[in-house]
Amino acid sequence: MADTQRWRRRTVLRGVGAAVGAASLGTATASAASDERRRDRSNAVAATAQTATAWPQFAADAANTGLSPASGPTDSTVAWTFPTGDPAAMPTPTPENAGASGGDTPTGTPVDPGPAVYSSPAVVDGTVYVGSTDGNLYAVDAASGEEDWAFDTGGQVLSSPTVVDGTIYVGSHEGSAYAVDAESGDENWRFPADGNVFSSPTYADGTLYFGSQAGTCYAVDAASGEEVWNRSLGDRIDSTPAVVDGVVYVGVWNSDQSGSVDALDAGSGDEEWSFPAQGEVPSAPAVVDGTVYFGDYGGIVYAVDTASGELDWGRQMDGFVLPSPVVVDGTLYVGCHDTKLWAFDATNGDVEWSYETDGEVFSSPAYADGVLYFGSWDGNLYAVDSAGEEVFTVETDDRVYSSPAVTEGTVYTGSADGSLYAVGASGSGTPADGTATPTDPGSGGTGTDGGGDETPTDGGDGGDDPTGTDAPTGTSSDSGPGFGVLASLAGVGAAAWHRVRRAGED
Secondary structure (H helix, E strand, O other): OOEEOOOOOEEOOOOOOOOOOOHHHOOOOOOHHHHHHHHOOOOOOOOOOOOOOOEOOOOOOOOOOOEEOOOOOOOOOEEEEEEOOOOOOOOOOOEOOOOOOOOOOOOOOOOOOOOOOOOOOEEEOOEEEEEOOOOEEEEEEOOOOOEEEEEEOOOOOOOOOEEEOOEEEEEEOOOEEEEEEOOOOOEEEEEEOOOOOOOOOEEEOOEEEEEOOOOEEEEEEOOOOOEEEEEEOOOEOOOOOEEEOOEEEEEEEOOOOOEEEEEEEOOOOOEEEEEEEOOOOOOOOEEEOOEEEEEOOOOEEEEEEOOOOOEEEEEEOOOOOOOOOEEEOOEEEEEOOOOEEEEEEOOOOOEEEEEEOOOOOOOOOEEEOOEEEEEOOOOEEEEEEOOOOEEEEEEOOOOOOOOOEEEOOEEEEEOOOOEEEEEOOOOOOOOOOOOOOOOOHHHOOOOOOOOOOOOOOOOOOOOOOOOOOOOOOOOOOOOOOOOOOOOOHHHOHHHOOOOEOOOOOO
């Protein structure tokens, strides 16, 4: 393993028109009042209270904002690595048919079925909690990287843990959700679901919300483990729900390669609306100031009004979109299978910049004090500032699916090499082998503006026609595929054939 300090090509595409909607995507034009409201976004961290030393659940809080109140690390010092153990006896889910972005993509069971950490860490009270495909939930000392305890679920743990009041909640591919005592690692209760639990539990007002890979969304009492309600929404739920103002937002996918985001009443499970996407929705929706943002296997990033369930805007990508978006100060950041992290204007979907890695980006970004932290299939953890400039990279020994957790001075992430990484000079553990002193980021490579003069033409004047007949026909520079000919979103359903295998069953 070695740390790297190199620049990547940064493309800036400004003045791009908003993507064209389609009839099946709902109304593509928001009301004037809604537009005004979005211009006044405050981007406050929602729902789950946290401190600069805590990251209690996937994407930081119940709204899946991915925002940290802390300042993360600015250099690539690896404080420690924690290796997990032997894998559970079942295949690991890997993406298939990723032809949209080219390159070789593995299918089926990896050649080396070693342990992998796809779970995203939670950090509370000086302890990091993370799951592994070896079947265990681990508690690791945040300062030293030493194991406190391990809890065996009997199935792969791809779900990310949630920490509330001394209890850890996590799903397992054994087909259950668990409550585990944070101090001892003992089981408090087990809730049997109707399928594998890939979805990470979201905590809100004493209730846990999560989905099963049999397509059921559950609400479970956090104290007792008793079911509050359940609702069958489709064939599969991998999405981690967002819960804001008494509404649950969750992504769904179906065997016919369709998908949706459904809004449910948090108390009863009754449907408030369902937005039909162009492909399956594994993405965890992020809810910010009256808008829910998410991606799908059709390769589209969506902004949907939380009140009406109608489309504000959609943006066609050149690969499927699994990560959860982050929205800060009017900019949306999201990774894509096309190997890039993208920045869009959150109000209309215009492209601001993109940052290219050497692999597909499935990791959801975490934002802390002007820096975005995310992983890539090229095996690196990246830190990129809000202008798209690289801060540092840290190389692991395999792909990084795990979404980072950021606390004061340290970022934690898992790798498919089976290890949990702590990156930051504030860490007190022994540096891992290969740790290098970072160089001045300005001394390496070149950062380039990607052809600001070659941008797609504006997407028409909107009008009243939602069918996309007024689609733009201009072409962008070669650094921005997917934004050249932006045809109607109604025609992209055929691109929704990207699937993730169901671990342990298919």
